[in-house]
Amino acid sequence: MKTSRSRPRIRDVAEAAGVSETTVSHVLNNKGRVDAATRARVAEVAERLGYRPNSNARGLRSGRADTIALLLPVGADLALSHHVLAVDFYLSLTMSCVEAAFEHDQALLQLPPLRKLDDLRRFSIDGGIVVDPVPEDPRVAMFQRLGLPVVTVGRDITHPDDPWWVAADSAASTSAVLDHFVAAGARRVAMLSVDIEWSWFADAELAYVEWTESHGHEPMLVLARPDKLDSSAAEAANRLLDLRPDAVYAPPQWLATGLLRVARERGVRVPDDLLVSVGVDSHLARTSEPPLTAVDLDPARTASEAVDLLVRRIEGRESEGPRLIPVALHPRASTMRADVHVTAGPATRRRPARP
Amino acid sequence: MKTSRSRPRIRDVAEAAGVSETTVSHVLNNKGRVDAATRARVAEVAERLGYRPNSNARGLRSGRADTIALLLPVGADLALSHHVLAVDFYLSLTMSCVEAAFEHDQALLQLPPLRKLDDLRRFSIDGGIVVDPVPEDPRVAMFQRLGLPVVTVGRDITHPDDPWWVAADSAASTSAVLDHFVAAGARRVAMLSVDIEWSWFADAELAYVEWTESHGHEPMLVLARPDKLDSSAAEAANRLLDLRPDAVYAPPQWLATGLLRVARERGVRVPDDLLVSVGVDSHLARTSEPPLTAVDLDPARTASEAVDLLVRRIEGRESEGPRLIPVALHPRASTMRADVHVTAGPATRRRPARP
DNA sequence: ACTCTAAGCCAAATCGATTTGGCGCCACAA
DNA sequence: TTGTGGCGCCAAATCGATTTGGCTTAGAGT
Numbered sequence: 001m002k003t004s005r006s007r008p009r010i011r012d013v014a015e016a017a018g019v020s021e022t023t024v025s026h027v028l029n030n031k032g033r034v035d036a037a038t039r040a041r042v043a044e045v046a047e048r049l050g051y052r053p054n055s056n057a058r059g060l061r062s063g064r065a066d067t068i069a070l071l072l073p074v075g076a077d078l079a080l081s082h083h084v085l086a087v088d089f090y091l092s093l094t095m096s097c098v099e100a101a102f103e104h105d106q107a108l109l110q111l112p113p114l115r116k117l118d119d120l121r122r123f124s125i126d127g128g129i130v131v132d133p134v135p136e137d138p139r140v141a142m143f144q145r146l147g148l149p150v151v152t153v154g155r156d157i158t159h160p161d162d163p164w165w166v167a168a169d170s171a172a173s174t175s176a177v178l179d180h181f182v183a184a185g186a187r188r189v190a191m192l193s194v195d196i197e198w199s200w201f202a203d204a205e206l207a208y209v210e211w212t213e214s215h216g217h218e219p220m221l222v223l224a225r226p227d228k229l230d231s232s233a234a235e236a237a238n239r240l241l242d243l244r245p246d247a248v249y250a251p252p253q254w255l256a257t258g259l260l261r262v263a264r265e266r267g268v269r270v271p272d273d274l275l276v277s278v279g280v281d282s283h284l285a286r287t288s289e290p291p292l293t294a295v296d297l298d299p300a301r302t303a304s305e306a307v308d309l310l311v312r313r314i315e316g317r318e319s320e321g322p323r324l325i326p327v328a329l330h331p332r333a334s335t336m337r338a339d340v341h342v343t344a345g346p347a348t349r350r351r352p353a354r355p
Numbered sequence: 356m357k358t359s360r361s362r363p364r365i366r367d368v369a370e371a372a373g374v375s376e377t378t379v380s381h382v383l384n385n386k387g388r389v390d391a392a393t394r395a396r397v398a399e400v401a402e403r404l405g406y407r408p409n410s411n412a413r414g415l416r417s418g419r420a421d422t423i424a425l426l427l428p429v430g431a432d433l434a435l436s437h438h439v440l441a442v443d444f445y446l447s448l449t450m451s452c453v454e455a456a457f458e459h460d461q462a463l464l465q466l467p468p469l470r471k472l473d474d475l476r477r478f479s480i481d482g483g484i485v486v487d488p489v490p491e492d493p494r495v496a497m498f499q500r501l502g503l504p505v506v507t508v509g510r511d512i513t514h515p516d517d518p519w520w521v522a523a524d525s526a527a528s529t530s531a532v533l534d535h536f537v538a539a540g541a542r543r544v545a546m547l548s549v550d551i552e553w554s555w556f557a558d559a560e561l562a563y564v565e566w567t568e569s570h571g572h573e574p575m576l577v578l579a580r581p582d583k584l585d586s587s588a589a590e591a592a593n594r595l596l597d598l599r600p601d602a603v604y605a606p607p608q609w610l611a612t613g614l615l616r617v618a619r620e621r622g623v624r625v626p627d628d629l630l631v632s633v634g635v636d637s638h639l640a641r642t643s644e645p646p647l648t649a650v651d652l653d654p655a656r657t658a659s660e661a662v663d664l665l666v667r668r669i670e671g672r673e674s675e676g677p678r679l680i681p682v683a684l685h686p687r688a689s690t691m692r693a694d695v696h697v698t699a700g701p702a703t704r705r706r707p708a709r710p
Numbered sequence: 711a712c713t714c715t716a717a718g719c720c721a722a723a724t725c726g727a728t729t730t731g732g733c734g735c736c737a738c739a740a
Numbered sequence: 741t742t743g744t745g746g747c748g749c750c751a752a753a754t755c756g757a758t759t760t761g762g763c764t765t766a767g768a769g770t
Contacts, residue, residue, distance in 0.1 A: 006502055010757060020720045025758055032759090033718055050472075055479040056420065057756035059411035060725045067464075072450070085446050094449075094465070095427070095440075102467045107478050109422075110449065110465050112457045117405075123462050124410040147361055230642060254638065261644060283609065284639060287585060289616060365727060375750045380728055387729090388748060412726035415755050 008049045017045040028053070059124065067107045068310055069128035070097050071139050073198065074113045087253050088282040089299050090131075093153070096303030097129065104311050117142055127314045129153060129306050132198040149313040153306050154199040155322065163319040166306040168297040170200060170279075173327040174207035177249050177277045177295060182215075184335050186247035186275055190220035192240050192255050204251045204279060220245055224255055233258030241266060247335075251279030257288055260334075275335040290333035301325050363404045372400040383408070414479065422462045423665055424483035425452050426494050428553065429468045442608050443637040444654050445486075448508070451658030452484065459666050472497055482669045484508060484661050487553040504668040508661050509554040510677065518674040521661040523652045525555060525634075528682040529562035532604045532632045532650060537570075539690050541602035541630055545575035547595050547610050559606045559634060575600055579610055588613030596621060602690075606634030612643055615689075630690040645688035656680050 014021045019042060026032035027042040034042075059065050072085060072094070094110075101108040111128070114120050120142045127149035130139050135158040143150040152165040181189050191208045193201055205221065212219040220243045224236035237259040240248065250256040256278035260270060268274050270290055278285050281294040305323045313319065369376045374397060381387035382397040389397075414420050427440060427449070449465075456463040466483070469475050475497045482504035485494050490513040498505040507520040536544050546563045548556055560576065567574040575598045579591035592614040595603065605611040611633035615625060623629050625645055633640050636649040660678045667674065 009755095021757075022720055022759080023718085026719090029758080033716090035718060038718080050476070052473065052476040053758095054415070054756050055477075056411045056414035057725090058758075060409070060415050060727090060756080061758045063725075065411065070465075074450075085450075091440050091446060095429075095467075098465045098467045102474075105477075107464050109462050110425075110453045112450075112453045118407070119457075121405070121407045122410075122460075229638065254642075257642065261642065264644070283584065287609075287612065287616065289619070289644070364725095376727075377729080377750055378748085381749090384728080388746090390748060393748080408728095409726050412755090413728075415726080415757090416728045418755075 007054075008051045010051070010053065013042065013046045013049055013051050016049060017042045064314075065124040065126050066105060067109050067123075067125045068101055068307070068314075069109045069111045069123060069125045070094065071111050071114075071128060071130045073132035087280060088284075089280050089297055092299035093131070093303050096300040097307055100304040100307035104307060106307070106311065114139060114142060117145060120146060120148075127151070127310050129310055132200060134197045149310060151306055151310040151313060153302060157197075157199055157202060163321045164309060164313055166302055166309055166323045166325065167199065167203075168295075168302060168327050169324040170203040170327075171207040172324075173279065173295045173297075173329070174204050174249070175211055176327070176329045177279075177293075178208070178211050180293070180329060180331060180335060181247035181249070181275050181277070184247075184271075184275055184337060188220065188243075188245045189217060189247045189249070190222070190240055190243060190245035192222050192224070192236060192248050192250040192259060194226055194252050194255060195223040196226045200279075201251060204249075208249065229254055230258075234262055237262035238266075241268060245274065247275035247277075249277050249279070253278055253280055253282060253284060256292055257284065260288060260290075260292075270334055271337050275337075277335055281330060286332070288334075293332045293335040294330050296328045296330055298325055298327060362409075363406045365406070365408065368397065368401045368404055368406050371404060372397045420479040420481050421460060422464050422478075422480045423456055423662070423669075424464045424466045424478060424480045425449065426466050426469075426483060426485045428487035442635060443639075444635050444652055447654035448486070448658050451655040452662055455659040455662035459662060461662070461666065469494060469497060472500060475501060475503075482506070482665050484665055487555060489552045504665060506661055506665040506668060508657060510558075512552075512554055512557060518676045519664060519668055521657055521664055521678045521680065522554065522558075523650075523657065523682050524679040525558040525682075526562040527679075528634065528650045528652075528684070529559050529604070530566055531682070531684045532634075532648075533563070533566050535632070535648070535684060535686060535690060536602040536604070536630050539602075539626075539630055539692060543575065543598075543600045544572060544602045544604070545577070545595055545598060545600035547577050547579070547591060547603050547605040547614055549581055549591075549607050549610060550578040551581045555634075556606060559604075563604065584609055585613075589617055592617035593621075596623060600629065602630035602632075604632050604634070608633055608635055608637060608639060611647055612639065615643060615645075615647075626689050626692050630692075632690055636685060641687070643689075648687045648690040649685050651683045651685055653680055653682060 010021050010024050014024045017024065019038060023034055023038065024042055024046065026034050027039050028046060055066060072090060098108045109123060109125055111123065125148065128143055129151050130137060131153045133140055133152045133154060133156040135156060137156055140150050140152065140156060150164065154167045155165045156162065178189055189212070191205065193205055208221065209219050220240070222236050222240040225232040233255050236255065240259070241262065248259060250259055256276060259276060263270055263274055270276050277293040279295050281296045285292040285294040302325045305325060309319065309323060365376050365379050369379045372379065374393060378389055378393065379397055379401065381389050382394050383401060410421060427445060453463045464478060464480055466478065480503065483498055484506050485492060486508045488495055488507045488509060488511040490511060492511055495505050495507065495511060505519065509522045510520045511517065533544055544567070546560065548560055563576065564574050575595070577591050577595040580587040588610050591610065595614070596617065603614060605614055611631060614631060618625055618629055625631050632648040634650050636651045640647040640649040657680045660680060664674065664678060
């Protein structure tokens with residue numbers, strides 16, 4: 001009896017198919033023993049009626065919400081964070097998480113900055129993805145205190161044994177960039193980064209220092225202050241150029257573009273006097289003046305692996321260890337001197353060893 | 356009796372306070388008749404136990420999900436959309452929506468591009484915010500077919516009587532920009548936009564044409580193709596510069612920066628030979644070469660008004676009409692000629708008339 | 711023919727919060 | 741003393757799907 005009710009319930013399907021609600025449920029969830037013919041008939045009726053289970057009822061019974069949360073990194077200064085986040089990478093990551101969650105039959109909830117534990121308790125979720133955790137990340141801690149599964153994008157350096165994270169292979173990408181510089185003839189290879197504790201920055205720094213040591217170079221590392229983006233970028237860039245490098249790897253986008261600007265003001269030509277590379281690819285990197293050689297972090301892949309890992313954890317399965325996302329280097333004009341185009345060529349296909 | 360159960364139920368609170376579940380519910384929802392003393396005691400116990408109602412149970416009973424959906428604009432080409440969206444505006448809008456929803460005790464679900472009606476049926480939501488609707492937007496139609504409340508950010512031009520939308524006052528911002536050009540001495544004011552049917556673009560175009568008519572100017576309007584962002588931007592910019600304008604309003608960010616690049620290549624100096632302004636503010640606009648005069652669309656305000664309007668609609672209240680968000684013009688070097696700095700000054704405070 | 715098994719189906723309990731309808735009890739008026 | 745009404749509280753029904761524990765019935769085995 002389907003009256004004017006807007007949405008069909010399982011009972012409507014049961015009546016229309018001439019079976020019990022139990023049988024309908026069994027058919028729809030592939031459980032129990034149901035005759036093949038009955039199964040087909042019930043499925044057809046459910047389809048015809050456009051039946052969708054009420055997720056509240058289902059969640060109440062099963063204890064699951066079929067919803068996961070995404071927590072983008074947010075610092076104290078909201079507006080500032082928005083600017084840091086306004087990079088193609090985060091947007092792509094978010095949208096890809098949404099897609100990936102959808103494919104796993106999960107909905108994706110975006111959470112605001114959490115102040116207290118109750119803020120998190122308010123949401124009905126099965127687990128969460130925390131992007132760019134800081135050491136002893138309070139957001140991760142909240143999830144753990146509530147017994148909720150978490151996965152991080154980027155690792156928490158203070159918990160080296162935690163296998164529940166996904167991240168771009170930043171050691172590999174750093175050496176890919178630095179080797180690319182050397183192949184293009186650079187001798188004084190510097191790094192311009194920022195004083196933030198996210199592992200993406202920390203790992204790149206570490207990889208840079210190790211690389212300089214193993215290559216017998218003197219490290220030239222300048223860190224910008226994490227606040228007042230525009231002015232601190234210029235200040236740091238100037239400080240770095242005073243060291244007279246001939247190649248600079250600036251992982252954060254705003255520092256790379258800031259460096260290009262300062263270089264132009266100081267009459268340093270890119271790529272002739274200075275090679276520059278950025279650690280994340282974007283429309284801006286492709287269209288800056290000159291276009292910037294960039295590392296493609298593959299946000300779509302990162303997102304799908306993160307969601308996959310989280311679902312795995314929710315289901316109580318074991319992690320087979322952290323997942324490193326392979327990255328690709330896209331060489332562009334900012335590292336292509338006219339006289340070394342040929343030698344720079346092979347670097348195009350340079351990729352980290354991992355599959 | 357609170358055993359090892361991870362989360363307290365209403366029954367736990369009732370037992371601990373020595374009352375029935377009914378009374379607890381009444382206290383927590385401010386309903387029914389409960390003695391003030393009992394009320395205080397129950398509230399205290401609930402607080403002490405850290406009780407939070409199970410949202411599935413609550414939703415099942417009440418029929419509400421306390422969750423709203425956000426649908427960012429997405430075209431056929433996913434990667435392309437991501438680039439269009441990778442603007443500070445959308446990120447800020449999203450994060451502000453999350454915050455605003457939180458303040459209204461709602462969770463915010465981010466939805467993937469919807470292919471069929473069932474895609475939407477899967478989610479348990481009370482309503483949705485559709486950003487940048489196209490004419491006869493299919494996403495809006497899906498919501499309506501399911502009887503779900505919708506609010507759009509940007510209006511659907513094909514439904515002029517629908518009061519359920521929020522948008523930046525783009526007529527006001529367009530004339531603010533154009534008047535600013537004239538105040539800075541421009542005579543040949545052009546517009547560079549894109550051939551997309553979102554109302555934000557359409558309204559700006561319309562406002563431009565009307566402005567030229569009322570000022571006795573000849574309209575100079577060039578529209579870029581909406582695909583292949585990088586190349587079409589350059590192509591359109593070149594086409595526009597062939598018309599020899601002395602000021603260009605390019606609402607989309609990628610066209611404004613593309614124009615700057617092409618102008619530089621052609622030896623057109625900004626702002627000396629050409630004034631340029633962009634329709635949305637961003638870190639990129641502030642740090643481009645030269646910094647771009649931009650319209651601040653106030654995404655935070657837009658978000659909070661949109662969420663507010665949606666909640667209003669969900670609650671079954673009437674709309675008091677669309678909400679126009681006031682915008683501000685931020686004049687920067689791209690429209691400040693050395694000789695007109697003084698006259699350009701007042702434009703700083705130029706704002707649309709609406710409150 | 712008689713048990714025994716298992717296939718096929720269903721009734722009822724369950725998840726946790728909300729809401730309806732009503733039961734006592736006390737105060738006050740008749 | 742007896743009615744009347746309101747206050748404070750509660751038992752039970754309800755929301756919709758899932759799951760447990762049977763109950764039939766058909767077919768196999770002896």
